Amino acid sequence: MIARPATMIPLILSSILIPLTLAMAFWWTAEDIDQGLSQKIFYFHVPIALTSYVAFGFGAVSAAMYLWRRTEVWDLRSYVGVHSGTIFGTLVLLTGPIWAKASWGVWWNWGDRQINVFLILFLYYCAYFMLRFSLDEGERRRTASAVFALLGVGLIPLSFLAVRIAETLIHPTVFSSSGAAMPNSFLLTFLVGFAGMLSLMALLISVELRGKRTAARVLELQRAARGEDA
Amino acid sequence: MIAAALSIARVKFVLEIRRREVIFAMLLFIAATIVIVHFALSGDAGAGNRAAAGMLWAAVVFTAVLGLQRTFAAEQEEGALDALLLAPIDRAAIWIGAALAQFGFLIVVQLVAVPIWWLLFFQNGGPSLPTVLIALVLADLGIALVGTLAAALALGARTRDVLLPVLVLPLVIPIVLAGVTATYGAFGEEVGGLRPLGFLALYDLVFVALAWGTSEHLLGD
Numbered sequence: 001m002i003a004r005p006a007t008m009i010p011l012i013l014s015s016i017l018i019p020l021t022l023a024m025a026f027w028w029t030a031e032d033i034d035q036g037l038s039q040k041i042f043y044f045h046v047p048i049a050l051t052s053y054v055a056f057g058f059g060a061v062s063a064a065m066y067l068w069r070r071t072e073v074w075d076l077r078s079y080v081g082v083h084s085g086t087i088f089g090t091l092v093l094l095t096g097p098i099w100a101k102a103s104w105g106v107w108w109n110w111g112d113r114q115i116n117v118f119l120i121l122f123l124y125y126c127a128y129f130m131l132r133f134s135l136d137e138g139e140r141r142r143t144a145s146a147v148f149a150l151l152g153v154g155l156i157p158l159s160f161l162a163v164r165i166a167e168t169l170i171h172p173t174v175f176s177s178s179g180a181a182m183p184n185s186f187l188l189t190f191l192v193g194f195a196g197m198l199s200l201m202a203l204l205i206s207v208e209l210r211g212k213r214t215a216a217r218v219l220e221l222q223r224a225a226r227g228e229d230a
Numbered sequence: 231m232i233a234a235a236l237s238i239a240r241v242k243f244v245l246e247i248r249r250r251e252v253i254f255a256m257l258l259f260i261a262a263t264i265v266i267v268h269f270a271l272s273g274d275a276g277a278g279n280r281a282a283a284g285m286l287w288a289a290v291v292f293t294a295v296l297g298l299q300r301t302f303a304a305e306q307e308e309g310a311l312d313a314l315l316l317a318p319i320d321r322a323a324i325w326i327g328a329a330l331a332q333f334g335f336l337i338v339v340q341l342v343a344v345p346i347w348w349l350l351f352f353q354n355g356g357p358s359l360p361t362v363l364i365a366l367v368l369a370d371l372g373i374a375l376v377g378t379l380a381a382a383l384a385l386g387a388r389t390r391d392v393l394l395p396v397l398v399l400p401l402v403i404p405i406v407l408a409g410v411t412a413t414y415g416a417f418g419e420e421v422g423g424l425r426p427l428g429f430l431a432l433y434d435l436v437f438v439a440l441a442w443g444t445s446e447h448l449l450g451d
Contacts, residue, residue: 067447124400131397134387143447144383148397151379154440155401158433162404165425166411 007210010203017196021047024189038102042186045095047194048088049118051201053156055085056125058205060153063146075142076212077205078149082128084204088197089122113167117159124152234319238327243334245304256297256339263289264347282351283413287406290340290366294373294402295395297335301328301381311385322445325378333374340366357416361427365412368430369405372437376401379441382448404433 025043032039059081066074096115097107110116131148135141246252267285305311314324344366348356380397384390412426441448 067444120400120403123403127396127400130389130393131383131387134384134389134393136386136388140386147379147444147447148383150444151401151437151440154436155404158404158429158436161429161432162407165429166407 004206004210006206007203010199010201010206013199014196014203017192017199021189021193021196024185024192029185029189030183035103038099041095041099041102043189043193044197045092045099046190047197048095049092049114050194051197052085052088052092052118054198055081055088055201055205056121056152056156057081059083059085059149063149066142066146067150072142072216075146076209078146079132080205080208080212082125082149083208084201086122086125086129087204088201089118089125092118093122111167113160113163116163117156120159121152121156124155128152231320231323234317234323235326235330238314238324239330239334242304242328242331246331246335252297252300253335253338256293256335257342259296260289260293260339260343261346263292264343264350268350279357279417280414282347283357283410283417285351286344286347286413287369287409289343290336290369290409291373291399291402291406293339293343294332294336294370294377295398297332297339298377298381298394298398299391301332301378302385306385320445321448322442325382325441325445325448328381329374329378332378333370336370336374337367340370357413358418359416361416362413364427365409365416365430368427368434369409372405372430372434373398373402375434375437375441379437379448405430408433 021043025040029040029043031037059078062074062078062081066078096118100109100112100115101107108115128145128148132141132145135144264285267288268281271281271285302311305314315321344362377394377398380401381394384393384397387393408426408429412430415426
């Protein structure tokens, strides 16, 4: 197996940056006054959530490229993007409740805007797989998947708006996310964590793409060996 | 293009009036859903305005999904879809026509269901009716647009009937959020004002634009 830069660079980066985030989170940054130790999950939860959005974005952009160019590789990229977005999304929905339980005392806080929007988006992109795998392989499946992946781009801002509008109804925002006024050490650790997760995503995408391409190539060779048209 | 869309919608309506396949089922379904949600929430009349508003919207959305199952079904079973696709009309016209028909079905169903809902829950004064009606019309339009789009995507899928609700429901969560907020606001509570209605209009616009842009890919080849 020849190591390609598209796989090697993210592999090296993620295997340095993710342990580094851990180290920075526990030995370098100070303990948060309000939340104490539980705040440390912030350096993972938030980067994972952002990475998941990036992966869904990659899937949607690739879907648009597919509809424009009609080459199979963009369909594969779009699928792999949505797939890794869902993997990171699952992690968000696992780490989120842990943090919520530790700092707010509940596993799920329906008043938190981000997690509600995320839940809608996660449900939506899970349906992507049902759609894709109940259509037969071919042009039709690629097109339908691409259109569905693209519609998610409209759904994200609309969900944000809808949740904001309904917030007055659900309940007033009591908790504000640990936002603007972060000390520099917090911000830097967060950024390192984000870079680490992004490279992990790039690694997952490139490995899965290679696997998919190899599978397609094997199928082609098998057909050729049986004497059918490749 | 608009003429083509309108005539497709008209054909679907005439067919529905002759066969009565969808609207009756939707009517029974919406009534059953309201009753089930009512008993699930409390079972007595004291559940309050919030619960009544939620009941209406849950029932509307699930009923719409039921109706969507038959979009394109007649065309597909009798091979008319191929003829439509071959016809010298814009693909968007087929989708808009189907969406308009769906919108019409929803309106017809609600013409019966909303008065019943009103009688059941608001004998002593209810929400301001114009707000609720405007919200319903805007939401119906959005549900019809998005749902027809999803039905077009699911065309030819092996598990079409199970697939459609899974595709549509996440897409209409924002509609439910805004619809419930608007309805609750119509009781005179200070929630959101006109913003939910504006949001519903915006939702319709966004998905018209998105679907229009992708409509040439929608119905397959």
